[in-house]
Amino acid sequence: MNGRYRAATVTAGALALSFVLGGVPGAAYAADEGPAPATSLSREGYWPLEAAPGGVAPNVQSGGLPLTLNGDAWIYHPDDPLFGDPALVGQGDLRLDGDGDWAETSAAPVGGDGSFTLAVRARLAATDDRTQTVLSLPGSHTDRLAIRYQAESGKWEVVVSTEDEANAPQVVIAEEQTLPNDDPNDVGEHLAVVFDAPAHELRFYVDGQLSYTSTAVDTTSWTASGGLQVGRSAIRGEYFAGSVDEVRAYSGVADPSKIRMMSALTGVPDL
Numbered sequence: 001m002n003g004r005y006r007a008a009t010v011t012a013g014a015l016a017l018s019f020v021l022g023g024v025p026g027a028a029y030a031a032d033e034g035p036a037p038a039t040s041l042s043r044e045g046y047w048p049l050e051a052a053p054g055g056v057a058p059n060v061q062s063g064g065l066p067l068t069l070n071g072d073a074w075i076y077h078p079d080d081p082l083f084g085d086p087a088l089v090g091q092g093d094l095r096l097d098g099d100g101d102w103a104e105t106s107a108a109p110v111g112g113d114g115s116f117t118l119a120v121r122a123r124l125a126a127t128d129d130r131t132q133t134v135l136s137l138p139g140s141h142t143d144r145l146a147i148r149y150q151a152e153s154g155k156w157e158v159v160v161s162t163e164d165e166a167n168a169p170q171v172v173i174a175e176e177q178t179l180p181n182d183d184p185n186d187v188g189e190h191l192a193v194v195f196d197a198p199a200h201e202l203r204f205y206v207d208g209q210l211s212y213t214s215t216a217v218d219t220t221s222w223t224a225s226g227g228l229q230v231g232r233s234a235i236r237g238e239y240f241a242g243s244v245d246e247v248r249a250y251s252g253v254a255d256p257s258k259i260r261m262m263s264a265l266t267g268v269p270d271l
């Protein structure tokens, strides 16, 4: 075999490829055609936050860790189930006043050494000048991952620290399209993060949608050492003021259709 033959083959292949791409403009950005799941999905936690007897919100997942409420954190129920202000989803949601309230599990339901999915519905009390963390997974010196309202930009963002160091380089995705809605009559936003470890990709879905700016290359593999934090960063504080509901944690990659189901305004216990 000689070099000239190989060169001809490559040229023919390149022409064929460009023809195929030209025939389906924009296909690479179609929101509904996300990558296939690289790993199976295993639920570690679903906390519908309907009640917290004794200050402990149960995990629907059998054998899963509950969320313990701290500070003045409480579960809201409308006085009148028909005409009162509804909870975000279902009959109750978690209320946090931004002044030392949070809920946490005793250990991390997902650590970050493999693929994972985290989801939550959150409504800020006010889009004010305080950065506020909705969910985080702590290490010793920084958060493995945090989902938060970034006051400087006025946007939701997900932040990954690439090492467990205070000033570690970070991977950040800011949500550019759907801004936080602090209207008390609104349902806030559904926020979901997928870390696809084999694909080295971080995805940030807001209200069930993944915009084309909401993925980032991420090769982080260190493991969180503390429990899941709801309503704060265990490292930086950043206490959340507002309502939180429908917290979910999975090992593995949730595909776009599952993320859309999680973002529904009715709880899906079997998801």
Ligand SMILES: [Ca+2]
Pocket: 048, 049, 050, 087, 088, 089, 090, 091, 092, 093, 245, 246
């Ligand atoms: Ca609820």
